[in-house]
Each structure stands twice: as structure tokens, then as C-alpha cells.
Amino acid sequence: MIAIIFMQYVLCAxxxxxxxxxxxxxxxxFFHILKYSLNSFICCMYADLLKTGGVLMVNSVKDFSIRxxxxxxxxxxxxGEMISKASVRMGLYTATYNSYQSVIRGGHVWxxxxxxxxxxxxxxxxxxLLVCITNDTLTYHMPYLNKEGRVLIDPMRIDPNIKxxxxxxxxxxFLDIATKYSKNPIVQNTVIFGxxxxxxxxSWEVVEGVIRDNFINKGDAITNENLKASKAGYDxxxxxxxxxxFADNIPPKKIFLMTGNDAIALGAAAAGxxxxxQYPMTPATSILHWLSAHSNxxxxxxxxxxxxxxxxxxAIGASYxxxxxxxxxxxxxxxxxxxxxxxxxxxxxxxxxxDSQRSGPSTGLPTKTEQADLNMLVGASQGEFPRIxxxxxxxxxxxxxxxxxxxxxxxxxxxxxxxxxxxxxxxxESVTNIKFDMKIDRGAIATEGEPDFKRYEYTANGIxxxxxxxxxxxxxxxxxxxxxxxGKLVSDVLAGTPYGVSKRIESMNKxxxxxxxxxxxxxxxxxxxxxxxxxxxxxxxxxxxxxxEAIELLSKANLFFDHLHMDVVWPINxxxxxELLKKYENVYMVEMNYTGxxxxxxxxxxxxxxxxxxxxxxxxxxxxVEVYKxxxxxxx
Amino acid sequence: xxxxxxxxxxxxTWCPGCGDYGVLNSIIKAAKMLSLKPENTVIVSGxxxxxxxxxxxxxxxxxxxxxxxxxxxEGIKFANHELNVIVTxxxxxxxxxxxxxxxxxxxxxxxxxYVVMDNEIYGLTTGQSSPTSMLGHKTKSTPFGVIETPVNxxxxxxxxxxxxVARGFSGDPGHLAELIKGGISHKGFALIDVFSPCVTFNKIxxxxxxxxxxxxxxxxxTDDFTEAMKHAKETERLPIGLFYKTDTPTxxxxxxxxxxxxxxxxxxxxxxxxxxxxxxxx
Ligand SMILES: Cc1ncc(C[n+]2csc(CCOP(=O)(O)OP(=O)(O)O)c2C)c(N)n1
Ligand code: SF4
Ligand SMILES: [Mg+2]
Numbered sequence: 001m002i003a004i005i006f007m008q009y010v011l012c013a014x015x016x017x018x019x020x021x022x023x024x025x026x027x028x029x030f031f032h033i034l035k036y037s038l039n040s041f042i043c044c045m046y047a048d049l050l051k052t053g054g055v056l057m058v059n060s061v062k063d064f065s066i067r068x069x070x071x072x073x074x075x076x077x078x079x080g081e082m083i084s085k086a087s088v089r090m091g092l093y094t095a096t097y098n099s100y101q102s103v104i105r106g107g108h109v110w111x112x113x114x115x116x117x118x119x120x121x122x123x124x125x126x127x128x129l130l131v132c133i134t135n136d137t138l139t140y141h142m143p144y145l146n147k148e149g150r151v152l153i154d155p156m157r158i159d160p161n162i163k164x165x166x167x168x169x170x171x172x173x174f175l176d177i178a179t180k181y182s183k184n185p186i187v188q189n190t191v192i193f194g195x196x197x198x199x200x201x202x203s204w205e206v207v208e209g210v211i212r213d214n215f216i217n218k219g220d221a222i223t224n225e226n227l228k229a230s231k232a233g234y235d236x237x238x239x240x241x242x243x244x245x246f247a248d249n250i251p252p253k254k255i256f257l258m259t260g261n262d263a264i265a266l267g268a269a270a271a272g273x274x275x276x277x278q279y280p281m282t283p284a285t286s287i288l289h290w291l292s293a294h295s296n297x298x299x300x301x302x303x304x305x306x307x308x309x310x311x312x313x314x315a316i317g318a319s320y321x322x323x324x325x326x327x328x329x330x331x332x333x334x335x336x337x338x339x340x341x342x343x344x345x346x347x348x349x350x351x352x353x354x355d356s357q358r359s360g361p362s363t364g365l366p367t368k369t370e371q372a373d374l375n376m377l378v379g380a381s382q383g384e385f386p387r388i389x390x391x392x393x394x395x396x397x398x399x400x401x402x403x404x405x406x407x408x409x410x411x412x413x414x415x416x417x418x419x420x421x422x423x424x425x426x427x428x429e430s431v432t433n434i435k436f437d438m439k440i441d442r443g444a445i446a447t448e449g450e451p452d453f454k455r456y457e458y459t460a461n462g463i464x465x466x467x468x469x470x471x472x473x474x475x476x477x478x479x480x481x482x483x484x485x486x487g488k489l490v491s492d493v494l495a496g497t498p499y500g501v502s503k504r505i506e507s508m509n510k511x512x513x514x515x516x517x518x519x520x521x522x523x524x525x526x527x528x529x530x531x532x533x534x535x536x537x538x539x540x541x542x543x544x545x546x547x548x549e550a551i552e553l554l555s556k557a558n559l560f561f562d563h564l565h566m567d568v569v570w571p572i573n574x575x576x577x578x579e580l581l582k583k584y585e586n587v588y589m590v591e592m593n594y595t596g597x598x599x600x601x602x603x604x605x606x607x608x609x610x611x612x613x614x615x616x617x618x619x620x621x622x623x624x625v626e627v628y629k630x631x632x633x634x635x636x
Numbered sequence: 637x638x639x640x641x642x643x644x645x646x647x648x649t650w651c652p653g654c655g656d657y658g659v660l661n662s663i664i665k666a667a668k669m670l671s672l673k674p675e676n677t678v679i680v681s682g683x684x685x686x687x688x689x690x691x692x693x694x695x696x697x698x699x700x701x702x703x704x705x706x707x708x709x710e711g712i713k714f715a716n717h718e719l720n721v722i723v724t725x726x727x728x729x730x731x732x733x734x735x736x737x738x739x740x741x742x743x744x745x746x747x748x749x750y751v752v753m754d755n756e757i758y759g760l761t762t763g764q765s766s767p768t769s770m771l772g773h774k775t776k777s778t779p780f781g782v783i784e785t786p787v788n789x790x791x792x793x794x795x796x797x798x799x800x801v802a803r804g805f806s807g808d809p810g811h812l813a814e815l816i817k818g819g820i821s822h823k824g825f826a827l828i829d830v831f832s833p834c835v836t837f838n839k840i841x842x843x844x845x846x847x848x849x850x851x852x853x854x855x856x857x858t859d860d861f862t863e864a865m866k867h868a869k870e871t872e873r874l875p876i877g878l879f880y881k882t883d884t885p886t887x888x889x890x891x892x893x894x895x896x897x898x899x900x901x902x903x904x905x906x907x908x909x910x911x912x913x914x915x916x917x918x
Binding site for chain 1: 646649674675676677678680683688690691694695696697698699700701704707708709710711712713714715716718719736737739740891892893894896899900902903904905907909910911913914917918
């Protein structure tokens with residue numbers, strides 16, 4: 001036994017020194033490694049003989065979850081992003097959740113990363129490895145650590161008052177190592193990055209690539225000190241003789257890592273969107289960032305405006321002039337856009353509006369998630385006009401639904417709202433299926449020079465042809481006042497006259513008719529784990545994957561549920577919906593709000609009354625276990 | 637095209653004698669002088685009596701919502717900067733609810749021409765005070781007289797870096813037409829504030845009142861900001877004419893994307909560019 005351990009150590013030390021050579025080869029580093037190798041020797045013996053300390057017990061697994069905790073300003077999210085990037089480059093599917101606060105420094109922030117060899121449904125809710133950058137990470141997250149889970153911690157930081165089982169700790173002096181290579185203490189993040197990579201089985205080549213990309217604009221000196229620090233962390237774990245979580249023979253695949261907002265921005269670009277006007281507001285802001293950064297490559301005009309009112313009015317102007325236009329905001333900004341939304345409805349200008357919801361009311365919890373804007377989105381603006389509301393369930397869905405949104409907006413000449421939320425907009429997810437082949441449909445457009453052009457012609461389906469300034473012979477006024485087929489006012493001297501009254505009715509009917517056909521083709525096909533199921537869960541938007549994962553958990557307990565994820569939230573095809581609901585004995589609605597907004601909408605369209613609502617409004621993301629527990633409790 | 641060809645087939649609905657008739661005529665005169673093509677011209681307005689103007693002019697137009705015309709017009713100009721974009725509206729629309737947009741459009745120097753029919757009253761809503769109503773003016777909403785200092789549109793525009801700042805009087809459509817023509821020809825944001833009496837609800841600032849209280853700027857140095865500001869601040873008699881004009885690059889000339897060509901003429905990029913961008917996510 002002793003002999004085996006000794007051989008292990010020799011191999012381990014040799015490998016370390018060898019792999020370090022290309023990075024640095026100085027005496028100090030050599031002794032540093034030697035010192036840690038010695039530590040590791042002791043550690044190995046201790047570990048293997050006593051089965052405690054340092055060595056993770058998790059063997060080759062399907063998935064693995066890491067939670068990083070620290071303070072705002074510690075760089076927790078950039079560390080999380082580096083780990084996630086490395087993970088996808090290793091060929092692992094990856095999903096994250098970034099829990100942060102509305103402060104620039106201080107407080108407590110954490111970042112969840114789940115990696116897996118098979119596609120993941122969500123960021124999950126377990127912790128296999130808890131990385132403590134600050135003490136309170138231990139206090140806050142220890143209760144959620146898996147039985148087999150371990151804590152990666154700087155021994156200098158452990159608060160003696162916090163009682164933890166020593167055997168679960170993997171101790172690495174992050175800060176000590178960092179200060180060896182850099183004056184900047186933030187470099188401890190790259191030390192941690194090295195440690196986590198080695199623990200999970202991410203190769204040094206991948207780590208090095210990610211670090212080089214990450215510091216590309218910071219110069220060679222900074223890149224090199226980060227590489228050295230990270231390698232030291234990596235090698236230290238190597239010396240602890242921890243068996244990597246994922247084997248190194250993961251088949252290579254092309255996996256991309258992006259956030260929901262990246263996917264929306266990319267989807268807009270793919271759809272030929274030419275115009276984004278936005279005022280910064282969490283959690284929609286990164287759409288502005290991404291499209292600004294790429295506006296010149298993509299030939300997309302991006303404008304940060306004086307407020308959200310200007311943003312939507314500009315976008316309406318641009319759309320009227322003929323280019324595909326989008327605005328993006330959160331609930332507060334949407335509130336400011338409401339009047340103009342009605343104008344888009346009235347003058348029948350296509351428009352895509354992204355509402356990335358956060359916890360309200362009012363400023364609410366600016367960095368926390370919720371799905372409580374639905375009532376507003378359905379009813380926003382005075383009077384009645386048709387609109388479409390889409391709610392993507394994953395990052396990949398966000399990419400495709402955004403493209404769809406532009407086509408629907410043009411086809412029906414209505415505002416199309418994409419209801420995202422913080423959880424979807426800001427989480428990173430691995431995506432494998434991004435194709436740029438969706439057909440662009442600009443809808444009905446007039447031909448130049450036609451006699452007697454009626455911009456708002458009363459047609460059978462309510463949809464009339466658009467014309468753009470610059471086109472000869474199709475001049476018209478688009479008016480937010482009520483108008484006739486030509487766009488002429490019936491709101492002032494004609495109001496209340498027999499002509500005015502009849503045109504008012506016809507114009508209302510024309511507009512309201514536009515979505516009738518669309519509504520009819522909306523179908524509801526649940527995801528099903530078992531035939532002839534009696535139980536159904538309905539959810540909408542960002543929680544799709546979490547609910548699917550909960551359904552998997554329930555199946556394991558012999559409880560079978562179908563799942564309807566609603567990606568088209570509005571309009572509702574009442575007939576089709578009722579038909580579906582009637583097939584089930586139990587229907588559960590899962591929503592991230594207080595009042596069950598979608599449930600009420602469905603009730604209003606079908607008469608069906610929901611008996612089981614699972615509502616969550618604490619601002620925190622939905623977890624599979626929560627759904628699982630909730631349903632088990634209801635059933636028992 | 638003759639002046640009559642710039643009139644649409646919709647008859648103006650303003651009260652007889654309303655100042656806005658003079659403004660419409662001046663815009664038509666300016667359009668004729670510049671041979672504007674109706675299909676390449678867009679008039680944008682907000683809400684108010686004055687904001688009904690686009691319906692009476694033969695061109696593309698967007699009669700938008702109260703206070704937002706300038707923002708809508710910026711969007712149109714950004715989408716297709718080959719169009720002539722003119723905004724028309726009232727003092728409430730532009731200097732009250734919409735002032736924020738005006739200031740930002742000015743500092744952007746977007747190439748649009750903004751004609752404000754300033755009657756110092758809210759006409760369409762039947763006579764409340766407006767941001768330009770004079771101190772002491774008794775209106776339906778200020779029965780004891782206005783106690784707020786009025787907005788000074790000219791000084792406001794100058795300090796917001798507008799590059800063409802003028803004021804006209806609808807009782808002098810020839811003079812006004814020249815100012816509007818200058819504004820349309822000017823590359824950059826042009827404000828033309830127009831004294832345009834509301835004969836129904838403003839019994840103080842009447843045609844006669846204006847005739848007595850205005851004078852024409854002549855021989856002033858329009859490239860001198862300080863002089864322009866001095867004239868803007870005059871209270872004894874109110875100057876009309878061109879206060880200030882300067883040539884600075886427009887937003888469209890400075891923006892990297894718009895510089896290439898009008899946005900509407902730029903096609904969606906090829907898939908290979910999008911695919912290359914994907915590498916950033918790998
Ligand atoms: C958001 C909103 N608030 C209020 C109104 C009512 N409203 C219509 S026109 C107007 C004021 C018009 O004054 P001005 O812009 O000076 O135009 P005028 O009628 O004097 O030409 C108001 C307050 C409105 N249409 N929209
Ligand atoms: S109310 Fe005044 S501003 Fe309106 S149309 Fe009549 S005169 Fe003109
Ligand atoms: Mg007025």
C-alpha cells in the first residue's frame with residue numbers, strides 16, 4: 001500500500017514539474033511546487049489511508065454542480081464565466097445562474113454552475129462543490145451542500161466560529177498563491193479557476209486558452225501572472241491526488257455558451273433587425289451592450305436614448321420608415337413605453353419589445369427574478385388592439401423565438417412582446433443548435449405607384465399593405481388618432497357623424513381581426529413522459545427546464561406528469577386550451593408571481609378554474625426540488 | 637410642383653383666423669422653393685391643434701402622440717437619412733411634455749427641422765397655460781395668473797447646442813417661409829419657434845400684440861453664440877429672424893453605421909459574419 005502511494009506521488013510530482021515547464025521555469029517556482037508537492041504527499045497518504053481530507057469522493061458522474069460565493073467586487077461572476085467557458089470547451093453541457101445584488105461592492109453574491117456530459121435542463125439546485133471566497137459563503141450555502149459535496153476554501157479564511165466537518169474541506173491558500181504572482185489580490189480568482197478546473201477534469205490547455213482570451217486586452221504581463229497563478233492552483237489540486245470528476249475522454253462537440261440576452265440580440269441580428277433603441281435597465285442591459293459592441297460588424301444602428309419613452313418612439317419611427325426595429329427594457333421601462341405601444345398598435349407599425357422582467361413592484365428587487373409583468377403586458381395601453389406575447393423557455397428558444405417575433409410583427413403589423421426575465425436573460429446556457437436559416441417574412445408591402453392606395457384597407461383578414469417613405473405614389477398619414485382606410489382622421493370634424501361612426505367600427509374590426517387566424521393555429525402539445533397521464537404541469541417562459549427536471553424527479557418517485565410550456569402566452573386559443581385541460585384530472589400551474597397571472601388569463605379564456613397553483617415571488621430562481629416538494633406535499 | 641400641389645385633399649380644421657394657417661402656408665412656400673419631393677418628405681407631429689398640420693400637407697406623415705414627435709422623427713431619420721424630416725407641433729407638445737426629447741435631439745444634431753407653433757396656450761384642450769405662457773397670464777388652469785417663469789425656447793435651444801435657431805411670426809408668412817427654408821436646407825437640428833396666435837383661447841397674445849411686441853433681427857452676426865444668446869434674452873421687444881447658425885457634423889455623419897449608407901439600404905449581413913461572431917461564444 002505504502003509503495004503504491006509513493007509511486008503515485010513520484011508520478012504526480014513529475015507530471016507537475018513537467019507540465020509547468022512551458023509556463024515558467026524559475027527557482028522560486030520550482031521550490032514553491034516542491035513545497036506543495038510535499039504537502040500533497042502528506043495529503044495523499046492521509047487521504048488514502050484515513051479516507052478523509054482533500055479527496056473528493058465523487059467519481060465519474062453525469063453532472064456536477066459548483067457554487068461560488070463571495071462579495072460584489074470579488075469578481076465572482078467573471079470567475080463563473082471563465083469556469084463555464086472552460087466547461088463548454090471541454091465538451092460539457094453547462095448551465096448557470098448568477099445571483100447578485102444591486103451594489104457594486106460588498107454584500108453577498110453567488111454563482112451556480114452545472115456541468116454535464118448530457119444536455120442539461122437547468123442550472124439545478126444541488127451543490128457538489130462550494131467555493132468560498134468569503135466566509136459567509138460557508139454560512140449561507142453549507143445547508144445546500146450535497147452529502148458527498150466538498151468545500152473549496154482558503155484555510156486563512158475559515159472563521160473558527162463556523163463549525164464544519166474538516167473532512168469536507170479542500171484547503172487552498174488562494175490569496176497566498178495569488179500574491180506570489182501578482183500584486184492584485186483579484187488574481188486569486190484565476191487560482192480558484194485552476195483549482196476548480198483540475199477538480200472537474202478540465203484540461204490545462206483549455207484553462208490556458210480561456211485565461212488568454214479573458215485577458216487579451218490586458219497585455220502580456222497580466223496574462224502571464226494570471227497563467228502562473230492559475231497553474232499553481234491547478235497543480236496544487238493535482239498534487240492532492242483528487243480524481244477528476246469528468247473523465248478526459250469526453251467526445252469533443254461544438255458547444256456555445258451564451259446568455260438569454262445574447263441569444264435575443266443574436267436572434268435579432270439573424271432576423272435582420274436594423275435598429276435597437278434602449279435605455280439601460282437590469283436585466284435587459286446586456287442586449288444593449290452586445291448589439292452596441294457589434295453594431296458596426298452587423299450594420300445595426302444602436303441608440304442609447306434619453307429614456308424609454310424616446311426609445312420606443314424612435315423605434316416606431318424607424319419601423320414606419322421600413323427597418324426592423326426593437327426595444328428592450330425591464331418592467332419599469334416598459335411602463336414608460338406603454339402609451340407608445342398603443343400607437344404602434346393603432347398605426348399598425350411592426351415592433352419587437354423585449355421585457356426582461358425583474359421583481360416588482362416599482363424598483364422592486366432590481367437584480368432578482370420574477371414573472372409578474374404579464375398582466376401589464378397583456379393590458380398595457382388604453383383601448384383595445386391586438387398584440388402577441390412570447391415567452392422563451394431556454395437560451396436556445398430565445399434565439400429562435402426572437403426571430404419569430406420579427407416575422408410575426410411584420411406579418412400581422414402588431415407589437416410583439418418577448419417576455420423574458422432575469423433568470424433567462426442573464427443565465428449562461430450551453431447551446432448546440434444555432435442555425436441562421438430562418439426565412440425572413442416582411443409581410444404585405446405595397447407596390448409603388450398604385451392608384452388609390454389605401455394604407456389601412458379593410459381586407460378579409462384585416463391585414464393591409466404597408467408603404468414606406470421614399471416609395472412613390474403610396475403617400476399616406478399614419479395617425480394615432482382614429483382614421484379611415486386612407487389614414488384620414490375620423491377623430492375630429494367627422495367624429496360622431498354617420499361616416500365617422502361607421503369608419504370607427506370598421507377600423508376597430510379591421511385591427512382586431514388581424515390575429516384571428518394566428519390564434520387559431522396556436523396549438524398546445526404537452527411534453528409527455530408516459531402515455532395517458534392524468535397530471536399536467538403548466539408553466540411559461542424561463543422556468544421550462546426547471547419544471548422538466550422536477551418532472552424527472554417525480555417520475556423517479558412513480559409520479560407522472562405531463563408538461564405544457566407556453567412559449568406563446570398571448571393570445572390564448574381558448575378552445576384548444578380547454579380541450580387539453582379537460583384531459584387531465586390534476587393541472588398544476590407553476591408561476592413566478594403572487595397572483596397566478598397566467599392561470600387567471602387562461603381562466604378568462606376558457607372558464608377553467610385552476611385548483612393547484614405553485615407561486616414563487618421571493619426573487620430567487622425556481623429550483624427543481626421546490627417544484628418536486630410542492631407537488632409531493634399537495635398529493636400526500 | 638406648384639404650391640397647390642403641396643396641399644393635401646384634407647381641408648384644415650383650425651378655427652378661422654388661427655395662426656397655424658400661416659405656418660402651413662409658409663411650409664408649403666418653403667417646400668416649393670426647395671422643390672421637396674413629397675415621397676421623400678415626412679412630416680411628424682405630436683398632439684394639439686398645431687399637430688394636425690401633417691394631414692393638410694401632401695407628403696408622408698406620422699401624426700404621433702403628445703410630446704413624442706421629435707423622438708419618432710429621429711427614428712425615421714436614423715432609418716433613412718435621405719428623407720427630409722420635418723416636425724411640426726405646439727408649445728405644449730414641444731416645450732412641455734416633449735422638452736426632454738427636443739434637448740437631446742439638439743445635442744445629437746440630428747438633421748431634422750422642428751417648427752413649433754407657439755401660441756403660448758394649450759389650444760386643443762381649450763385654453764390652459766402652456767410652458768411659454770407669460771407671467772400673470774390668466775388661463776383656465778391659472779385663474780390667478782401664471783406664476784412660473786416661461787420657457788425661453790430660443791435660449792433653451794442655444795444652450796442645448798442646436799445648430800440652427802430661428803423665430804418667425806405666422807402673420808409674416810414670407811419671412812417665415814425663408815426661415816423654414818433655411819432650416820430645411822441646414823444640415824443639423826433646426827428649431828423654428830413661431831409666434832402663431834390662438835384666436836380662440838389666447839386673448840392676450842393676439843396678432844396685434846405680437847405686431848406691437850416683435851421686431852426683425854437685421855444685420856446680426858448669426859455665427860456669434862454670445863450675440864445670439866443676448867438677443868434670445870431680450871424682453872423689451874421680442875426679436876424674430878435667424879438667431880444662430882453653425883455647421884457641425886450631424887449625428888448621421890458621425891455614426892459609424894449610418895455613415896456607410898442609409899440604414900434602410902443596408903441589408904442583413906451574410907451568414908458567414910454571424911457565424912464568425914459565434915466564435916465569441918465558443
Ligand atoms: C399624454 C397626453 N396628455 C394629455 C393630452 C391632452 N392634450 C392634447 S393636446 C394638449 C396640449 C396641446 O397644446 P399645444 O401643444 O400647445 O398645442 P396647441 O393645441 O396649442 O396647438 C394636451 C394637454 C394628450 N393627448 N396626451
Ligand atoms: S383653438 Fe386656437 S390653436 Fe386651436 S385651432 Fe383654434 S385658434 Fe388655432
Ligand atoms: Mg399651444
